[in-house]
Amino acid sequence: MKQRRRIYEGKAKILYEGPEPGTLIQHFKDDATAYNAAKHDVIEGKGVLNNRISEHIFTALNRMGIPTHFIKRVNMREQLIREVEIIPVEIVVRNIAAGSLSQRLGIDEGTVLPRSIIEFYYKSDSLGDPLVSEEHVTAFGWANPQEIDDMMALAIRVNDFLSGLFLGIGIQLVDFKIECGRLFENDMMRIVVADEISPDSCRLWDIGSNEKLDKDRFRRDMGGLVEAYTEVARRLGIMNENERPRASGPVLVASKDKLH
Ligand SMILES: Nc1ncnc2c1ncn2[C@@H]1O[C@H](COP(=O)(O)OP(=O)(O)OP(=O)(O)O)[C@@H](O)[C@H]1O
Numbered sequence: 104m105k106q107r108r109r110i111y112e113g114k115a116k117i118l119y120e121g122p123e124p125g126t127l128i129q130h131f132k133d134d135a136t137a138y139n140a141a142k143h144d145v146i147e148g149k150g151v152l153n154n155r156i157s158e159h160i161f162t163a164l165n166r167m168g169i170p171t172h173f174i175k176r177v178n179m180r181e182q183l184i185r186e187v188e189i190i191p192v193e194i195v196v197r198n199i200a201a202g203s204l205s206q207r208l209g210i211d212e213g214t215v216l217p218r219s220i221i222e223f224y225y226k227s228d229s230l231g232d233p234l235v236s237e238e239h240v241t242a243f244g245w246a247n248p249q250e251i252d253d254m255m256a257l258a259i260r261v262n263d264f265l266s267g268l269f270l271g272i273g274i275q276l277v278d279f280k281i282e283c284g285r286l287f288e289n290d291m292m293r294i295v296v297a298d299e300i301s302p303d304s305c306r307l308w309d310i311g312s313n314e315k316l317d318k319d320r321f322r323r324d325m326g327g328l329v330e331a332y333t334e335v336a337r338r339l340g341i342m343n344e345n346e347r348p349r350a351s352g353p354v355l356v357a358s359k360d361k362l363h
């Protein structure tokens with residue numbers, strides 16, 4: 104067997120050379136990091152859950168015509184993706200105040216924001232991913248104004264879709280982060296959603312109990328991370344092979360007077 108070529112190893116994932124030019128294999132590790140890797144742990148099962156949850160979301164985005172790098176999941180921990188030129192800017196969309204926004208601006212966590220807020224963070228481990236403005240993004244050539252527009256339009260569409268998806272399963276989408284990349288096809292280039300969308304990159308609160316179902320459980324030493332991610336996967340209808348798949352399509356519900 105031929106050894107696969109490892110292109111990049113990050114904190115949560117490994118990228119391998121893909122089977123065809125222009126493709127990569129994205130491998131989800133069990134490593135959890137926070138505060139720019141100052142905090143690190145291995146949480147068994149996290150990679151498998153994120154692979155499945157991210158597959159579920161990216162498949163839906165592709166179906167909706169929101170372009171992404173995702174091609175298909177290939178096994179429990181890996182997916183086939185299109186290689187893109189990652190734009191070194193993380194786009195964060197916030198619907199409810201939490202995390203660094205609450206800390207910086209003194210807004211109580213849980214405050215519903217007057218409108219969705221989009222923020223940019225420069226991807227730099229050595230600087231701790233600092234918050235930047237559009238001015239920085241264009242002045243330093245990380246993305247041009249058209250690309251910023253495209254990224255913001257994608258982020259808003261992803262926010263609308265994800266908010267509805269999670270609302271339907273009793274979860275509030277507090278905020279999330281996406282990465283975008285340039286996908287080159289022949290003479291054309293377009294901006295697509297890359298990386299992953301999972302409870303590692305979203306804040307998800309149970310609507311009934313306000314319980315956190317995301318990486319804040321790790322950041323804040325709350326425990327129960329795998330249980331929380333499993334609950335998200337369960338509600339999304341993503342089942343283990345040995346579990347009974349949820350029936351799809353309309354379900355006939357007996358009306359009250361027929362129940363005895
Ligand atoms: N389609 C893609 N093509 C090329 N690179 C990608 C693609 N999707 C994601 N990436 C990059 O692959 C890496 C995934 O690894 P991981 O998420 O572990 O990185 P990380 O430790 O968070 O570090 P980074 O600061 O580089 O994001 C990231 O650098 C991400 O930007």
Ligand SMILES: [Mg+2]
Nearest residue numbers: 113114115298
């Ligand atoms: Mg990452």
